[in-house]
Amino acid sequence: GESVGLHLPTLSVQEGDNSIINCAYSNSASDYFIWYKQESGKGPQFIIDIRSNMDKRQGQRVTVLLNKTVKHLSLQIAATQPGDSAVYFCAENNGDDKIIFGKGTRLHILP
Amino acid sequence: GAGVSQTPSNKVTEKGKYVELRCDPISGHTALYWYRQSLGQGPEFLIYFQGTGAADDSGLPNDRFFAVRPEGSVSTLKIQRTERGDSAVYLCASSSYRYTEAFFGQGTRLTVV
Known part of the structure; x- marks a missing residue:
């Protein structure tokens, strides 16, 4: 099976609320994690990354949290906007420079 | 170029034919990845190059x-x-x-009929 997966396939969030997208990974050798956003008909777009020597990293409106104890990764999007509607993938570098993607979570913004 | 370029953007071919898909990476990038994505799925790793050599082709x-x-x-x-x-x-x-994000192209949609 895949080593990276997501808990929920679809997440609906009210515009203006915060979104939290979760991801579990199983490879303890993974040392680099990336969140990508993919809009329909486009390639994945980098959002934010984090190395395994960190447990939190913040960007513009986004925060990634890494819990290595339970092999869990999350993406928090503050003040969700209509333009945030997309499929979000977590991906891991498994230590062999191979970036492995999970199945994705579709984020749906409610007006 | 400014980004990763893939050609063609769409390719329709008949079953049994041979196809080639091209990727122009960002200038100076040494690592290059190919993935395949089916509808509703995440990108599936195919092969990874470091320079000219295939460092990992286990996904083919x-x-x-x-x-x-x-x-x-x-x-x-x-x-x-x-x-x-x-x-x-x-x-x-x-x-x-290593430890930098990979920039993706728009992809080539291959349809085999």
Whole structure:
């Protein structure tokens, strides 16, 4: 099976609320994690990354949290906007420079 | 170029034919990845190049699939005797070195009829 997966396939969030997208990974050798956003008909777009020597990293409106104890990764999007509607993938570098993607979570913004 | 470029953007081919998909990475990026994405799924790893050599080709599904990167820049994914199950979006990505994000192209949508 895949080593990276997501808990929920679809997440609906009210515009203006915060979104939290979760991801579990199983490879303890993974040392680099990336969140990508993919809009329909486009390639994945980098959002934010984090190395395994960190447990939190913040960007513009986004925060990634890494819990290595339970092999869990999350993406928090503050003040969700209509333009945030997309499929979000977590991906891991498994230590062999191979970036492995999970199945994705579709984020749906409610007006 | 400014980003990763993939050509063609769409390719329709008949079952049994040979196809080539091209990827122009960001200039100076040494790492290049090929992925395949089916509808509703995440990108599936196919092959990874570091420079001219294939560092990891463990994701290639069978020997009908082959990829080259002869000069360490442009890469071509080659599929022989295409099957309907090969229909997918083929994505290419490049990165400058380890622990940096990979930048993706728009993909080539391959349809085998």
